[in-house]
Amino acid sequence: MPNASQQVENLQQRNQIQQSEPFLDTNVPALYQGESSDIGPQSVVQIKPRRTWIEAYGDEQYFYTDNMFLAGQNRQGADVLVSTVQAALAPTPFDFHGGQLAPRVGYQQQWFNYDLARSDTALVYNFNNGMFQNVQLDSFDFNVSTVFGDVSWQRQNWLFSVGTDYRTLLDSGAYHEFYHEYVPRWSVVRDFPLSPTKDISIGYEGDYRFTDTWNPPMGYGGNYNDRTDQGVFVVGNWRLCQYAILQPFYRFEYSHYTALHRDDFLHSMGLTIYFPVTKNVALRGFVGYDDLNTDGLFAQDYEKLDAGGGLNLFVRF
Numbered sequence: 640m641p642n643a644s645q646q647v648e649n650l651q652q653r654n655q656i657q658q659s660e661p662f663l664d665t666n667v668p669a670l671y672q673g674e675s676s677d678i679g680p681q682s683v684v685q686i687k688p689r690r691t692w693i694e695a696y697g698d699e700q701y702f703y704t705d706n707m708f709l710a711g712q713n714r715q716g717a718d719v720l721v722s723t724v725q726a727a728l729a730p731t732p733f734d735f736h737g738g739q740l741a742p743r744v745g746y747q748q749q750w751f752n753y754d755l756a757r758s759d760t761a762l763v764y765n766f767n768n769g770m771f772q773n774v775q776l777d778s779f780d781f782n783v784s785t786v787f788g789d790v791s792w793q794r795q796n797w798l799f800s801v802g803t804d805y806r807t808l809l810d811s812g813a814y815h816e817f818y819h820e821y822v823p824r825w826s827v828v829r830d831f832p833l834s835p836t837k838d839i840s841i842g843y844e845g846d847y848r849f850t851d852t853w854n855p856p857m858g859y860g861g862n863y864n865d866r867t868d869q870g871v872f873v874v875g876n877w878r879l880c881q882y883a884i885l886q887p888f889y890r891f892e893y894s895h896y897t898a899l900h901r902d903d904f905l906h907s908m909g910l911t912i913y914f915p916v917t918k919n920v921a922l923r924g925f926v927g928y929d930d931l932n933t934d935g936l937f938a939q940d941y942e943k944l945d946a947g948g949g950l951n952l953f954v955r956f
Contacts, residue, residue, distance in 0.1 A: 702947020711939030738794030780811035901935035
């Protein structure tokens, strides 16, 4: 799958932006991190604190993209289904130096499936026989396995996080690995409550990606995708009513590739609307636009528009 690792990264970033602390003990999502930290969940009967240790998460996203290969020209549209399951050891945050410390370690599995509603083909070059041929778009299905660990410390409206991921990409045919990466990462987020129904979050995210790519370009090693990413974002949250939250966002990322001469500038923006069904289940609709500019020899400038919906389940016990 061309640019598969970039597609995974783009989706991870969009999900992180969309998923501020998703649910309170009511059916209404938290407007910002720690919204109820001062008063806690309210109840007529006193709630007895109960520590949880495990969090589990499942998500289905189905959307249309107008550029599945992240190409500069001859863009290929397709419908995409991304399925995610995740489980983590994540004890309830505990007091630490005037704030709340939250460690977490877990595993995530994702499946990327293309062109479920249609039977389109794309003209591709076969490196095995040196010929061009038409193939079904679902030939580019792949899956992603990620082992992750992180720790977050929150104090008032500040949230600091450090963590690491080990991610492997495999094709969905013979399950051959074609890419893996080790990613130390760090972030800081500041929330600005504007009113009881509006909030803005501003954040910074950084990482370094140690990569290994199967079949790299001639003259380059498998680590030619090694790079550092530096991103800043702003996210708005507007509670339209008890069961709907509107969330516009903008993100800018600068990537510097350390094994070759390449610098990328990625602008991402979008709009999400949430509809909580229960305290653990939510529906959402979203639209997102990406614009990448690069000076890399093995990459192209591209624009991409995604639009669709999702359903997620989030539980702690």
